Amino acid sequence: MTKRYTIQDIAVLAGVSAATVSKIMNNTGNISKATQDRVRAIIKETGYSPTHSAKSLASKKTNLIGIVYAGKINVDLSHPFFNQVLNSFKSQIGLLGYDFIFFSNEQYKGNYLSRCRHYNVDGVLIIAGDDVEDAIEQLDHSSIPCVGIDIELKGERSSYVMTNNLKVSHLVVEYAYMNSIERVGMLGGTHDSRISMLREEGFKEAMKKFGLLLNEDWIVYGDYYEESGYRLMNQLIAKHTGNLPEMIFAFSDLMALGAVRALRENGLQVPGDMKVIGCDDIEACRYSHPKLTTIRQDKEKIGILAAKLLSDLIDKKGKTRSLLVDPELTVRESCGLSAEKTV
Structure with missing residues (x-):
């Protein structure tokens, strides 16, 4: 034969x-x-x-994994958080015997499912951007195993991994309470993104839990990037001179770094006039001036878990499941601490 x-x-x-x-x-x-x-x-x-x-x-099996950067407002390989997660995923998925291929939403106009079928991929890693296309839901509910990073997939052959975003905000507000900081503001990401919603929910719940003043005027929204943090902080300073928060929580380190730049240009000191906390713990936090306090997301762990989940889905081992990874607060100079401390 x-x-x-x-x-x-x-x-x-x-x-x-x-x-x-x-x-x-x-x-x-x-x-x-x-x-x-x-x-x-x-x-x-x-x-x-x-x-x-x-x-x-x-x-x-073809031993080929598809990588999709989802969203009409797209993240990409230059994004420091997702870049480190992807590097961790790449190392682990390689150990499991897979190669991968990227699918561009610019080239394929969101028609991910047909492209994945064309290349006969064994599974797909979906990395969330903002304003996610309907085509992602189609892929999520297909027969192709999918694992999402920072996106809640719901298909029968899908799972997701993300940081516990309610706890992210809880750690920030708990720190404020323990250090007698009563006035806390928030620079949120894209208003309608799921990650931003979870962090805002956690922020408001924690403010209520610890009995701190929740001033809606100190809650504003941007897009996770540095220029957004810079613009939003300038707006807060212009609108609320004399009534600014003691501490600001930015939903990304890039936004936090932009906020620090705006504070400096307006003659305000960090941490003297305002303490600043970011989120992600990208490499730049250790070299900024002042060194940035941040919520550390375990990027290596997220990447490894995503690879193992996807491999299990492909091999049909157990039920689909989704995992939340605990964050940590790393306190540095932007909150007045000369030596780094994780709490």
């Missing part, structure tokens, strides 16, 4: 990954001519074709 070759067979014979074979067959990617010639020669010799081996492809 004539052997029916799969894309994985071709990859093994050529000494490359299944993703490389797929790119060569679809004329995509930057693959050397020597590698292309070798793979095409093996394809010709074996008589392999995607149509001929469709049944085999449907029943066998």
Whole structure:
């Protein structure tokens, strides 16, 4: 009986990954001519074709994972938080025997499901941006295993991993209470994003729990980036001169760094006139002036858990489940502490 070759067979014979074979067959990617010639020669010799081996492809793994950056307002590889999460995911998923391929919403106009099926990926990692497209819900509810980062997937073959965002805000307000800080403001992310909603909910609940004054005028919204924090802080200073909060909690470190810049330009000192807390614990926090107090999200752990969850979904091990990772508060100079302390 004539052997029916799969894309994985071709990859093994050529000494490359299944993703490389797929790119060569679809004329995509930057693959050397020597590698292309070798793979095409093996394809010709074996008589392999995607149509001929469709049944085999449907029943066998390609060891290929799709990576989707979701959202019409997109995060990308330059985002410091997601970049570190993805690096952790990449290392772990590689140990589990997978390669991956990126799907661009600019190129495919959100038609992720058809592209994932075209490349016959075993599973998909979805990284959340803002204003997530309807096409993500279609992918979430498909038969393809999916794991989300900072997005709550609900499909039967989907899971997600994210930081416990209610606890993020609770840690900030608890710190304020323990240090006799009564006036706390909030620079939120995109108003209708799920992450922003959870952190705002946690913030308001904690303010009520600890009996601190909740001033709605000190709660404003941006987009997680530095210029947004800079703009929002300038607005607060202009509108509430003489009645500013003692401490501001920004929903990202980038926003916090922008807020610090605005405070300085307006002649206000950090932490003397206002203490500042960010979120994410990106590398820049350790080198900013002052060094930034922040809520540390365990980016390495999130990436590893996402890889293991996705592998389990692909191999149909156990039920789908979603995981919340506990954050930590790392106190630095922007809250008046000369030596770093994690609480």
